[in-house]
Amino acid sequence: MTKKAMVLxxxxxxxxxxxxxxxxxxxxxxxxxxxxxxxxxxxxLYGGFMGGLLVNTFTKSPKK
Known part of the structure; x- marks a missing residue:
């Protein structure tokens, strides 16, 4: 996970x-x-979990 993805x-x-x-x-x-x-x-807690999941679905994983 990149630094940008973690911040988002x-x-x-x-x-x-x-x-x-x-x-x-x-x-x-x-x-x-x-x-x-x-x-x-x-x-x-539920809102935070859903917000984190929502943003994480739009982040791209780095290619190897």
Missing amino acids: TVAGTAIGALAGYIYYLEIGCLSGSCAITSDPLNSS
């Missing part, structure tokens, strides 16, 4: 975590029965 993946993870937290604040689950959106930590 970390940035995608950070943006995803922020988006997950904002989703918790704005939409969230009031009843507490939702596994992901009822807790800000779970929502942020």
Whole structure:
């Protein structure tokens, strides 16, 4: 993995975590029965994971 790909993946993870937290604040689950959106930590972790995966799918691997 190149340095550029690592930086992009970390940035995608950070943006995803922020988006997950904002989703918790704005939409969230009031009843507490939702596994992901009822807790800000779970929502942020899930958002970060999805953001990292999304950005990582568009990075090219170096050719040998």
